[in-house]
Amino acid sequence: MACHVTADFIFTGAGFESGQVLSIGDDGRVLALGSPPPGGAPAGILRLAGRVLLPGMVNAHSHAFQRAIRGRVERPGPDDFWSWRTPMYDAALRLTAPEIEVVSRLAFIEMLKAGVTSVGEFHYLHNRPDGAPPNDETEDPDDAVLRAAEAAGIRITLLRAAYARAGFARSTDPMQRRFVERSPEIFLARLERLAARWRSRSPRVTFGVAPHSVRAVDGAWIETLADFARRHAGDRALTDASFLPLHVHAGEQPREVREAVDEHGAPPILALERAGLAGLPYTAVHAIHVNDEEIAALSRPGVTVAACPVTERNLGDGAAPIPRFLAAGVRLCLGSDSQAEINQFEEMRTLEYNERLKQGRRILLLPPGARTPAEGLFACATVHGAGALGLAAGTLVPVPGAATPWADFYTVDLSHPTIAGADADPDTLLDAVVFGASPAAVRDVCVAGDFVVRDGHHRIEDETVREFRLVMRRLCGRP
Ligand SMILES: [Zn+2]
Structure with missing residues (x-):
């Protein structure tokens, strides 16, 4: 079953557009990126409200x-x-x-x-x-x-x-x-x-x-x-x-x-x-x-x-x-x-x-x-x-003749203090991301259609931080 994702704005390569839907195939690659079909958005669409979506x-x-x-x-x-x-x-x-x-x-x-x-x-x-x-x-x-x-x-x-x-x-x-x-x-x-x-x-x-x-x-x-x-x-x-x-x-x-x-x-x-x-x-x-x-x-x-x-x-x-x-x-x-x-x-x-x-x-x-x-x-x-x-990544736009891109993307929270207000002028939204965003504004991260980060939290973050702190204590000679 394909899955579909939308956000307030999606980066399409030429800039940000609203009302776009990203469709992801079972193989984790992009099926399509564009406007929803005339009948409306597909059923079961995941709406990432208040967020902008960019290629990973x-x-x-x-x-x-x-x-x-x-x-x-x-x-x-x-x-x-x-x-x-x-x-x-x-x-x-x-x-x-x-x-x-x-x-x-x-x-x-x-x-x-x-x-x-x-x-x-x-x-x-x-x-x-x-x-x-x-x-x-x-x-x-x-x-x-x-x-x-x-x-x-x-x-x-x-x-x-x-x-x-x-x-x-x-x-x-x-x-x-x-x-x-x-x-x-x-x-x-x-x-x-x-x-x-x-x-x-x-x-x-x-x-x-x-x-x-x-x-x-x-x-x-x-x-x-x-x-x-x-x-x-x-x-x-x-x-x-x-x-x-x-x-x-x-x-x-x-x-x-x-x-x-x-x-x-x-x-x-x-x-x-x-x-x-x-x-x-x-x-x-x-x-x-x-x-x-x-x-x-x-x-x-x-x-x-x-x-x-x-x-x-x-x-x-x-x-x-x-x-x-x-x-x-x-x-x-x-x-x-x-x-x-x-x-x-x-x-x-x-x-x-x-x-x-x-x-x-x-x-x-x-x-x-x-x-x-x-x-x-x-x-x-x-x-x-x-x-x-040599990866089919960094873009969400399928190009004829090239390998279909993986559905690798992330979202930025438009209410995060480092980026808040940027959507008031979509023309400068990318400038705001590049020159102003902090990693703390990143909310969802998806690799091949698989959400590894949701709401700013990685699924194995807590245990990895615990293990890493123990490694560092040993490295620093503090058992
Ligand atoms: Zn190096």
Whole structure:
């Protein structure tokens, strides 16, 4: 039986419209979005009164376990990206697989409650705390993250990350023993075994590959992973897309750029392209420290930049040259990365605010085709993120010839103080959501027709918070 949902306003891609009905099929995909038939609204319609309904947002770059260090890296000591990694590595080494599951589940619930229905989980914890490969699924951090996503109900693309070394001309750091695998063949065999366990188990799980960065893997690793992505484009054992998502950190820190030039004779984006990414669809995460030639490479169709502005300001990474990206036609999506905060609304507006601070002017990010900054920023938070993960998500409008979108959406409460009054002028409603809404204004969240959040409450929120607090007490040495 199809089900039908309506709200005061529904975002149809071009803007908000009232009197629309979203019809959802038994398979969890959108059947139709439009005006009710002439005879009136269908029977059994769910009316979400006083709410606006929007397509679920896509968090294209996440490290869920880093939720465990939020608020614990803000004292004198970890004062730059490189020193911040020490407490992050400490947490990565001490969390057991069941604890990684709890921490990830809490992060995913927080994302859902903030209107995020899909996550690209860039996951690089693969081994036991002693560095040995897991003996079974209960010890495997990869399975732990997927179990967390399944319980929370979020759609996930697990971007299994490859990590081989501490950096150019550096031997392996023992602090990285949970990340490192001995060869690309071992990495890929574990990916394929993981996908075999999960693709038949849940339609919400897809996969991609992620050479961690040019510092963590050498050219031979990048070439092998790029070749795998090329050979497995559209492989249903891994993805629903016509390509295999490939994501990589690049251009986050000036030191990384210098080391890439030393090793490859080229900065990170060009080094990656030469090592095998040229011609492939891929997503470059951060791309803050990039030159004109790299921006030209990033503007190729199929390539996306994942900006993580809330994390980048927390870590002092810098801000990507977004106006130059827009001028070159680079496609942008957004990610919560370190989970310093999980707030996709804040990620959107921070891109624009960073430019206002730099330029001393306002209304600066207008990609081609966008009438307002909010339109372009909302596309980054939805359809562009879905494109980077190969998901039929981020929109509720079926497009002929494309995969039918999943019924992934959220509602915002028009009486919440952060958004109240915005419906007085529907023309600026999206601006009010992008520049004013808080995750606390999100009321209902639905993934594939399944309401995982109702009235602002996730169905397993209370027990997950209780379990997470116990994990944190152990991590902080307070049994
Ligand atoms: Zn990252």
